[in-house]
Amino acid sequence: MTDPALLPPVLQAARILGTWLAQQERPRPARTMAEFKDVFDAVDTPAAALLHQHLDPLLPGVPWAEDLYARPLPAGELWVVDVMDGAVQYLQGLPQWSISITLVQDREPVATVLHSPLLGESYTAARGHGAHRNGAPITPSDKQDPAVALLATSQPPFIAAQPEAATAAGRSLSALLPLVGAVRNLGPTSWQIADTAAGRIDAFWQYGRDDENLLGPTLIAREAGTLVTDTTGTPWQAGSDSFLAAPPALHQQVLTLIAPR
Structure with missing residues (x-):
């Protein structure tokens, strides 16, 4: 089949x-x-x-x-x-x-x-x-300005086993909140990424290894024309320790905003 x-x-x-x-x-x-x-x-x-x-x-x-x-x-x-x-x-x-x-x-x-x-x-x-x-x-958002963008995020189950992910999540949230339109966590990771692929959400990011929740929506996002990488800009793959899905016009801007300073 x-x-x-x-x-x-x-x-x-x-x-x-x-x-x-x-x-x-x-x-x-x-x-x-x-x-x-x-x-x-x-x-x-x-x-x-x-x-x-x-x-x-x-x-x-x-x-x-x-x-x-x-x-x-x-x-x-x-x-x-x-x-x-x-x-x-x-x-x-x-x-x-x-x-x-x-x-x-x-x-x-x-x-x-x-x-x-x-x-x-x-x-x-x-x-x-x-x-x-x-x-x-479906196709992703065509927004160009993070100031009017709705971003979403989540965290892997059992994040206590990945303390570095929890630290990075807090740092990135603090960096993004003053600069984007809004940040939400709207439910299952997979569904939020699919909604990003469909333009309902403008970008989604997460820290931590989370293959079970990321593999399926990664396919949906890529097939819709969304860029899917880790937070260094490297194409996401199973085992990656961070994740970003965003349309081409926003992807590099979000990467820059969440980069460690």
């Missing part, structure tokens, strides 16, 4: 899972980390099982990536999946969550689907075939 041909059945699988998740009764928010793990597993385990039923037959034998925060992305073909992207929001009863499914070949994303059941929207992209929202092509 070619990469573009994968998108319709993968999107259908994401919609089935999204409907199931939206119908679940939200538990009471966890009061401790132990409770959070129990609450999370109670949703994540059956959600993953449901998605396996629909995803695995498409490419028999292709594994799901596991524990990308603890080891480098392996070579070969694999699925990078987040069945509850924005789990914290989902479990808190907030609407900013989605489903993320990406096929990766030799550490490069080749097909991806992001689906938000509450918004009724889906982003899709296949390598060399453009990026779309609900079937319509």
